[in-house]
Amino acid sequence: GDSVTQTEGQVTVSESKSLIINCTYSTTSIAYPNLFWYVRYPGEGLQLLLKVITAGQKGSSRGFEATYNKETTSFHLQKASVQESDSAVYYCALGDLGYQNFYFGKGTSLTVIP
Amino acid sequence: EAAVTQSPRNKVTVTGGNVTLSCRQTNSHNYMYWYRQDTGHGLRLIHYSYGAGNLQIGDVPDGYKATRTTQEDFFLLLELASPSQTSLYFCASSGQPNYAEQFFGPGTRLTVL
Numbered sequence: 535g536d537s538v539t540q541t542e543g544q545v546t547v548s549e550s551k552s553l554i555i556n557c558t559y560s561t562t563s564i565a566y567p568n569l570f571w572y573v574r575y576p577g578e579g580l581q582l583l584l585k586v587i588t589a590g591q592k593g594s595s596r597g598f599e600a601t602y603n604k605e606t607t608s609f610h611l612q613k614a615s616v617q618e619s620d621s622a623v624y625y626c627a628l629g630d631l632g633y634q635n636f637y638f639g640k641g642t643s644l645t646v647i648p
Numbered sequence: 649e650a651a652v653t654q655s656p657r658n659k660v661t662v663t664g665g666n667v668t669l670s671c672r673q674t675n676s677h678n679y680m681y682w683y684r685q686d687t688g689h690g691l692r693l694i695h696y697s698y699g700a701g702n703l704q705i706g707d708v709p710d711g712y713k714a715t716r717t718t719q720e721d722f723f724l725l726l727e728l729a730s731p732s733q734t735s736l737y738f739c740a741s742s743g744q745p746n747y748a749e750q751f752f753g754p755g756t757r758l759t760v761l
Contacts, residue, residue: 540690543688560653568749569724569750570748570749572752577686577754578754578755579654579738579753579755580691580735580740580750581752581754582749582751583658585749587746587748625690625691629748630748630751631748636693636748636750638690638691640688640689640690641690641691643654
């Protein structure tokens with residue numbers, strides 16, 4: 535089947551420290567997976583943070599980056615120095631360019647302590 | 649200008665009540681989706697549609713109906729609301745050039761007492 539796994543439900547990091555949120559995916563039906571990170575700030579809907587549609591490429595936005603690793607089927611989200619304003623819920627997602635197969639991870643709630 | 653809007657933003661109803669959640673998108677997208685978000689479950693797809701008059705069943709459809717009246721408007725109906733349907737509901741749309749990228753509304757928080 536197709537699925538996305540985020541192992542951490544909650545993460546707490548001190549401001550200016552580094553961050554990694556783990557994401558792995560599995561697919562048997564999507565020939566060319568597209569990978570996404572979405573972010574949901576309190577009181578708002580999900581926003582696209584970054585996307586990568588080609589294996590081996592890296593996406594980046596707002597200081598966050600993630601590399602599409604086909605060998606390890608991973609798409610971990612990283613940031614070198616987090617800020618309090620980064621506190622939000624982060625969702626990893628797997629989709630297919632031309633079809634409606636789309637899968638979300640359970641989300642990781644990030645709290646940045648000042 | 650927000651491209652996906654939802655109303656109401658908050659709703660409280662009683663068990664057995666009738667609730668309609670509304671979603672409108674101005675992205676000219678073909679696809680629209682209804683999700684529910686619960687702690688520990690992530691987003692779960694309830695129903696989706698690829699055009700006016702079309703409806704497709706998602707992963708957790710029980711207790712929900714949906715209707716797509718126009719390309720812009722997608723409604724979620726709870727005809728006999730139950731406390732298990734207390735949740736945060738998101739609407740989203742997607743279309744060309746990349747159907748895999750979804751655009752979300754701000755969410756509706758529904759409480760069923």
